[in-house]
Amino acid sequence: MRILRTRGRSVRAGALVVAAICASAIAHAAGLASASPIDIWVHDHSSDVIKPRPDGLSEIQSTFGPVCGDNANGARSYWPSQDSNGPGYVYYDPYIGKNVGGNIRGHVRFDHKDDAVRWLVGGYNCRYISGTTEWSLHAWGAAIDTNSATNPVGQDHWNGTGSDGKKYGTYLPDVWAGPYPGHKFFWGLNWPNKPDPMHFQYATGY
Amino acid sequence: MRTRSLIVAAVCGVTILGWALGRGSEPAVAAHECPADVGVANGNAGVAAVQNGRLVGVAAATAQPSLPTNAVARQVATNGGGAAYVQDRLGSDAIVLSTPDGSRVLPQSGEAYHPTWSVHGAVAWGVDDRLVVRSAAGQRTIPGPEPGGIVFAPVFVGRDVVAAVSAAPTTAVPEDEWSDDFWLLRGARWHRLTAFAAGTDRWTAIRTPFLAADGSVEFVVVRGRGTEDRLPSFSLWRLRGMSVHRVMPLDGERYLAGYAGDGARLWNVPDRATETWLIQRDTPNGLRTVGCGAVAVDPMDVTDPDRTGHAASAPPARSSERVPPTDPGDPMEAALLIGDFPSQVAADVVAQQVTAAYAGSMPVDVVQGGKGSTIVQPDRWAVVVRLPATTDGNAELSALQATLPDYADHMWVVVP
Numbered sequence: 161m162r163i164l165r166t167r168g169r170s171v172r173a174g175a176l177v178v179a180a181i182c183a184s185a186i187a188h189a190a191g192l193a194s195a196s197p198i199d200i201w202v203h204d205h206s207s208d209v210i211k212p213r214p215d216g217l218s219e220i221q222s223t224f225g226p227v228c229g230d231n232a233n234g235a236r237s238y239w240p241s242q243d244s245n246g247p248g249y250v251y252y253d254p255y256i257g258k259n260v261g262g263n264i265r266g267h268v269r270f271d272h273k274d275d276a277v278r279w280l281v282g283g284y285n286c287r288y289i290s291g292t293t294e295w296s297l298h299a300w301g302a303a304i305d306t307n308s309a310t311n312p313v314g315q316d317h318w319n320g321t322g323s324d325g326k327k328y329g330t331y332l333p334d335v336w337a338g339p340y341p342g343h344k345f346f347w348g349l350n351w352p353n354k355p356d357p358m359h360f361q362y363a364t365g366y
Numbered sequence: 367m368r369t370r371s372l373i374v375a376a377v378c379g380v381t382i383l384g385w386a387l388g389r390g391s392e393p394a395v396a397a398h399e400c401p402a403d404v405g406v407a408n409g410n411a412g413v414a415a416v417q418n419g420r421l422v423g424v425a426a427a428t429a430q431p432s433l434p435t436n437a438v439a440r441q442v443a444t445n446g447g448g449a450a451y452v453q454d455r456l457g458s459d460a461i462v463l464s465t466p467d468g469s470r471v472l473p474q475s476g477e478a479y480h481p482t483w484s485v486h487g488a489v490a491w492g493v494d495d496r497l498v499v500r501s502a503a504g505q506r507t508i509p510g511p512e513p514g515g516i517v518f519a520p521v522f523v524g525r526d527v528v529a530a531v532s533a534a535p536t537t538a539v540p541e542d543e544w545s546d547d548f549w550l551l552r553g554a555r556w557h558r559l560t561a562f563a564a565g566t567d568r569w570t571a572i573r574t575p576f577l578a579a580d581g582s583v584e585f586v587v588v589r590g591r592g593t594e595d596r597l598p599s600f601s602l603w604r605l606r607g608m609s610v611h612r613v614m615p616l617d618g619e620r621y622l623a624g625y626a627g628d629g630a631r632l633w634n635v636p637d638r639a640t641e642t643w644l645i646q647r648d649t650p651n652g653l654r655t656v657g658c659g660a661v662a663v664d665p666m667d668v669t670d671p672d673r674t675g676h677a678a679s680a681p682p683a684r685s686s687e688r689v690p691p692t693d694p695g696d697p698m699e700a701a702l703l704i705g706d707f708p709s710q711v712a713a714d715v716v717a718q719q720v721t722a723a724y725a726g727s728m729p730v731d732v733v734q735g736g737k738g739s740t741i742v743q744p745d746r747w748a749v750v751v752r753l754p755a756t757t758d759g760n761a762e763l764s765a766l767q768a769t770l771p772d773y774a775d776h777m778w779v780v781v782p
Contacts, residue, residue, distance in 0.1 A: 262781035
């Protein structure tokens with residue numbers, strides 16, 4: 161079980177820090193060296209990365225596993241303006257890990273469009289759809305919300321205002337759900353009755 | 367000296383992390399088969415339900431209008447020979463009232479929820495953030511107590527109505543459920559009955575309230591954390607008068623489905639492998655399957671008509687996409703990341719453990735987050751295990767978590 165962004169996580173993070181301090185007590189004696197980060201973006205739209213997108217609950221479960229399941233939040237990437245305090249991590253299922261963490265996050269960064277992202281950005285979230293016994297696709301780590309404060313549920317258009325106050329049009333929806341290069345997320349704005357412009361999900365029929 | 371320090375560090379780290387970490391158990395999964403004749407079985411159990419898109423278990427004489435195209439029946443309530451249910455449509459829904467005297471389809475102006483009967487034949491249901499009460503005296507619509515909050519799962523208690531209300535989205539929880547409470551409608555005024563704990567991460571949901579024979583209302587409370595990767599906890603609660611208390615914890619996901627003729631509780635238990643709702647009753651020996659179908663829960667084998675827009679057109683492409691679609695590029699490699707660490711030396715020590723776990727067969731790096739990093743925040747360090755391009759990292763993540771369980775909650779799949 162993994163706990164994130166909670167008091168529990170703080171305790172665990174604190175434990176990791178303490179463990180690290182314990183470890184660092186002998187680090188100099190160990191004489192360890194470290195590698196430099198590699199800073200190359202690899203762009204990949206092959207079927208190994210843009211995987212089959214499940215349709216309907218049965219395929220969703222067979223693809224992503226049990227709802228709120230172990231490691232449904234097992235992949236992450238670091239996003240600008242993730243919440244109102246600034247950048248932060250976004251978590252999702254490893255099945256879409258390369259697509260989100262590599263292709264989409266890479267596009268935004270290497271297009272120099274980090275400022276198009278505006279809080280809140282969220283992925284995995286173990287919750288119900290309100291008033292129902294149906295689980296949100298976020299509970300499988302199969303959906304991402306972006307720019308949610310300016311694109312609430314029910315709004316029938318996309319507000320492309322970025323965190324810098326500039327207008328980025330439909331840049332972000334294009335990257336998540338556009339036909340080219342095709343990262344294959346379904347855009348909640350296209351639900352006919354209750355549009356959800358912040359919402360991008362790697363599934364249909366649910 | 368070096369060896370002794372390493373042992374101290376290892377013991378220290380393992381002890382602290384072992385205390386801090388922990389892994390939950392998997393919830394039990396039901397795996398029973400439905401009775402051969404679900405309609406008869408449900409009728410014998412005294413409930414009506416939606417099974418394979420059909421209403422089953424109602425009296426044979428009860429009129430059932432055919433479902434329009436792209437509509438789904440859900441959330442069935444029975445009262446003697448009558449049934450009321452939601453006709454979930456693309457766009458605004460309808461409420462269907464079916465009795466031996468005929469049926470009426472009542473179009474609504476939004477999403478409809480959970481019709482319920484009073485002992486006197488009145489019916490109430492939720493529509494978005496409103497409650498509708500229909501009786502012999504007429505029909506009235508009452509705004510809910512919280513603007514933007516969904517009113518659902520009403521229950522008649524004498525002349526009053528108790529309803530669950532889901533709080534409106536917030537900037538911290540912009541969609542999906544985070545806070546439910548019970549409200550009592552007496553006359554034209556709402557009175558709040560509960561104040562369950564909820565916040566940006568911890569949430570509480572109320573599900574499937576039913577009026578018990580003793581006049582109390584029993585319901586299921588579900589409590590979880592949005593960030594936890596395990597199912598939330600389920601428990602049975604009781605509302606009596608103006609006070610609520612917990613009756614008992616439940617051993618997994620299940621919801622009330624009503625009561626048998628002898629007063630025994632009936633439950634809807636999901637069999638997710640077959641997308642079937644089982645109807646089970648309490649017995650001295652545990653739960654026994656007596657029928658199948660969704661009573662007050664939502665069917666798993668049909669899609670909400672409002673979420674079927676996958677054929678809709680995508681927005682136009684933008685010039686910002688710089689790589690031509692025919693460019694196959696290089697295969698993308700995932701990696702396992704263990705972190706975050708406050709210093710390089712701390713990450714180095716863990717890197718040594720990870721290297722040992724792989725017996726040196728996998729490339730292990732230590733990376734520092736910088737301004738443009740997409741995997742580690744600035745001024746933090748992490749250990750990265752580079753994986754072949756042929757994997758998405760999921761299996762490798764589970765394997766490394768099993769090998770180094772003390773770090774399991776601090777491992778992720780990333781794309782360096």
